[in-house]
Amino acid sequence: MKNGFFRGHGLGNDYVVMDPTELTFTLTPGKIRGICDRHWGLGSDGILALVPSKKADFGLRIYNPDGSEAEKSGNGLRIFARYLHATGKTKKRAFTVETKGGLVSIALHIDRHGDAAAATVEMGRATFQPSALPCTLSVDELIQQPIEAAGRALQFTGVSVGNPHCVIFKQAGETWTREELLALGPVLENHPLFPKRTNVQLAVPTGPKEIFILIWERGAGETQASGSSSCAAASAAVRLGLVKGPVTVKMPGGTLNIEVARDFSLTMKGPVAEVARGALSPSFVRTLR
Ligand SMILES: N[C@@H](CCC[C@H](N)C(=O)O)C(=O)O
Numbered sequence: 001m002k003n004g005f006f007r008g009h010g011l012g013n014d015y016v017v018m019d020p021t022e023l024t025f026t027l028t029p030g031k032i033r034g035i036c037d038r039h040w041g042l043g044s045d046g047i048l049a050l051v052p053s054k055k056a057d058f059g060l061r062i063y064n065p066d067g068s069e070a071e072k073s074g075n076g077l078r079i080f081a082r083y084l085h086a087t088g089k090t091k092k093r094a095f096t097v098e099t100k101g102g103l104v105s106i107a108l109h110i111d112r113h114g115d116a117a118a119a120t121v122e123m124g125r126a127t128f129q130p131s132a133l134p135c136t137l138s139v140d141e142l143i144q145q146p147i148e149a150a151g152r153a154l155q156f157t158g159v160s161v162g163n164p165h166c167v168i169f170k171q172a173g174e175t176w177t178r179e180e181l182l183a184l185g186p187v188l189e190n191h192p193l194f195p196k197r198t199n200v201q202l203a204v205p206t207g208p209k210e211i212f213i214l215i216w217e218r219g220a221g222e223t224q225a226s227g228s229s230s231c232a233a234a235s236a237a238v239r240l241g242l243v244k245g246p247v248t249v250k251m252p253g254g255t256l257n258i259e260v261a262r263d264f265s266l267t268m269k270g271p272v273a274e275v276a277r278g279a280l281s282p283s284f285v286r287t288l289r
Contacts, residue, residue, distance in 0.1 A: 003280040005042065006083045010075030010272050012224030012253030017048045017083040025285060029067025034288040035280070036065035042280070045220050046073065048080050050089070056096035056103050058084060064219025068197075071101030072162035074227015074256070078119040078272040081106045085116040086274055101162020116272065123228070123266040124162055126235035132160035135193050143239065149187040156188075157236040161266060164198040164218070165232030166191075169205070169242065176202040176214050178222075185216025199226065201233045210248040211237050224253030231266045234258035 003024055006017040016035060018027070025031060027049055036044045046064050053059030060080050062070040070076075077097060084090045085108055094107045102124045111117035128141040135142055135158050142158030147166075159165045166188050170176060181202055188200045200216040213233045215226045234247035238260045245260040259267040 001279050003282075003285055004277070005280065006087065006277050007042070007044070007275040008079040008082055008273055009275060010078045010225060010227060010270060011251065011256070013045050013075040013226055014043075014275070015046050015048050015073075015076050015079045016042055016044045017050070017080060019050045025288065027063065031288040032063045032067045033065065036063075040287075041284070045217070045223055046070070046076060048073075048076050048083070050080075050083075053098040056098035057090065057092070058095065059098045062099065064217070066219040068219040069100070070163050070219065072099050072104075072123075072228050074121065074123060074229075074231060074268050075225060075270075075272075076227070077104060077106060077121050077123075078227065078270060081108055081119045081121075082116045082272045082274055085110075087277075099162065115274070118269065118271045120267060120269045121227070123231050123268050126159050126161050126231065126260075126264040126266055128157065128159055128236075128239065130158065133158050133164035133198060134195055135164075135198075136195065137193060147188070147191065147193060149191060150183045152184070154184075157240065158198075159232040159235050161228050161231045161235070163228050164194060164196060165201060165229060165236075166194065166198045167201045167203055167233050167236040169203050169236070169240070172205045172242075174204055176204060176212075178214065181214040181216055181222060185222065189216060189218050199229055199232070201226075201229045203233045203237065205237060205242045206250065207243070207248070209243050209246065210250065211243060212250045215251060225251040225256070227256060227268050227270065230256040230258050231268055234260055235264055235266065239264075
């Protein structure tokens with residue numbers, strides 16, 4: 001379909017999927033911002049573009065609503081998997097996807113209606129090395145490093161799961177507020193320690209195998225859930241000895257299950273929903289800059 005789209009969400013983290021071969025325009029940063037605008041466009045936490053791959057069954061490019069490109073997205077990968085299944089682009093129940101943040105394997109869980117209602121994604125390995133995010137600190141690993149933001153002296157654990165994350169823990173029994181997220185999120189996202197910016201998680205252990213996180217996404221702001229954030233926060237919690245795996249990660253939008261192997265290989269399992277399919281109207285496309 002000309003200028004067609006598929007819209008889905010993972011725990012309230014919503015994406016629009018598009019096949020650039022069906023578009024009458026190129027997905028430039030300006031056009032991405034226009035489509036993702038919550039008032040003037042379709043509104044979305046990002047755009048997922050199907051691209052060819054020589055290494056995997058499918059290729060995926062991930063765009064943030066500010067027009068920047070992300071290397072990986074956990075919820076985005078589950079939504080992309082549902083799109084591939086729902087639109088008949090694959091008949092397989094397990095396949096591989098190449099992202100800029102590495103190659104992942106996905107297994108679909110089909111419900112009684114024949115829909116891919118959930119997916120398990122092998123998300124790759126977490127690393128705490130500064131060069132992977134990148135982060136300008138000269139340390140071997142970004143474990144509980146000091147950082148100042150919004151007038152507060154904090155400690156962060158830096159994790160790359162293909163894309164960069166800055167995880168800040170409070171102690172069990174304490175809580176993070178939304179006001180703290182809105183104050184700290186944008187400052188940490190754009191902190192000079194992170195030349196390519198970063199995703200931010202305000203985390204707290206809530207059980208021996210459970211954490212709660214609030215999320216500020218690079219290029220998107222506050223989101224209800226994030227798969228790569230869940231992987232990063234779970235890895236950090238295990239690395240710091242705060243919890244044991246598999247880790248249940250609770251977020252405002254719901255829960256993901258993250259297995260953290262001894263080598264920090266990550267497996268994410270969670271639900272995914274389709275919302276709509278349609279086409280951008282020609283008059284809207286003409287307004288995109
Ligand atoms: N919502 C995503 C993460 C999307 C990418 C992120 N904003 C970035 O720039 O790295 C997820 O579910 O992982």
